[in-house]
Amino acid sequence: MNRINLWFKKYKLKxxxxxxxxxxxxxxxxxxxxxxxxxxxxxxxxxxIEDGELRTGPAAYYPIIFEVKDGDKFEITDRKGKWFxxxxxxxxxxxxxxxxxxxxxxxxxxxxxxxxxxxxIILDPGHGGGDQGASSSKHKNVTExxxxxxxAQELEEMLKSEGAKVKMTRTKDEYVKLKDRQGDGDxxxxxxxxxxxxxxPHGVTVYYHHDTQQDFAKTLHTSINQKSIxxxxxxxxxxxxxxxQTKMPxxxxxxxxxxxxxxxxxxxxxxxxxxxxxxxxxxxxVYFSN
Numbered sequence: 001m002n003r004i005n006l007w008f009k010k011y012k013l014k015x016x017x018x019x020x021x022x023x024x025x026x027x028x029x030x031x032x033x034x035x036x037x038x039x040x041x042x043x044x045x046x047x048x049i050e051d052g053e054l055r056t057g058p059a060a061y062y063p064i065i066f067e068v069k070d071g072d073k074f075e076i077t078d079r080k081g082k083w084f085x086x087x088x089x090x091x092x093x094x095x096x097x098x099x100x101x102x103x104x105x106x107x108x109x110x111x112x113x114x115x116x117x118x119x120x121i122i123l124d125p126g127h128g129g130g131d132q133g134a135s136s137s138k139h140k141n142v143t144e145x146x147x148x149x150x151x152a153q154e155l156e157e158m159l160k161s162e163g164a165k166v167k168m169t170r171t172k173d174e175y176v177k178l179k180d181r182q183g184d185g186d187x188x189x190x191x192x193x194x195x196x197x198x199x200x201p202h203g204v205t206v207y208y209h210h211d212t213q214q215d216f217a218k219t220l221h222t223s224i225n226q227k228s229i230x231x232x233x234x235x236x237x238x239x240x241x242x243x244x245q246t247k248m249p250x251x252x253x254x255x256x257x258x259x260x261x262x263x264x265x266x267x268x269x270x271x272x273x274x275x276x277x278x279x280x281x282x283x284x285x286v287y288f289s290n
């Protein structure tokens with residue numbers, strides 16, 4: 001101790017300031033070392049510390065698979081940033097945000113991104129005017145031209161709330177030639193409801209024409225079918241003019257059969273249409289986020 005005091009006197013230093021500076025330097029060195037040394041130990045499992053949702057992908061805009069509860073435990077199979085792909089004891093798989101778990105991960109500043117903001121979506125309500133499209137044998141007032149316009153108008157409102165710009169090929173009950181059903185935008189969606197002489201066929205079909213439109217079609221198809229309770233008729237390549245005449249990502253959606261009594265009841269129901277429309281919006285979010 002005497003030697004230390006003599007050292008301070010020799011160099012005319014005051015002990016308290018020197019010791020304080022030394023402590024600060026040591027702390028800074030420890031922090032710097034922790035920052036420079038990578039943490040290669042990834043967690044193998046997690047548990048929920050609050051209720052949450054498993055989603056189909058690593059972001060809040062992906063569709064929900066099912067709800068999870070505080071205390072549920074999962075094995076981790078993959079990680080992207082603050083999101084973890086997990087499986088439970090029933091081998092059910094999905095993505096969960098790390099801030100809902102015991103992994104001490106801070107929530108994103110803006111976890112609900114708006115990937116549709118500034119995007120231009122062209123909506124094409126099929127038929128119109130003297131071309132009524134498919135018609136119901138069950139309900140006199142149900143025609144394809146009427147349902148497609150309602151669906152497009154409801155979609156327009158939802159998309160605008162997400163920050164998208166929406167262009168409609170028709171906004172009222174009028175006939176628009178096929179060659180005029182186009183425009184400048186980021187994606188094109190033509191909305192229809194199918195019909196056949198037989199009342200048997202039913203379900204949702206997503207059509208594309210150009211190979212470059214296939215990814216867009218598959219993305220919307222997946223998202224719609226995660227919401228819709230109608231049967232899945234798949235993704236198909238077809239030579240429809242409205243999707244052939246544009247090079248942008250484009251699809252023609254057949255959202256159920258008016259000629260099928262069950263499909264028709266759902267198509268005519270505003271609440272069910274909202275479910276399908278949510279699937280379309282979710283699909284657009286996924287597409288523009290990739």
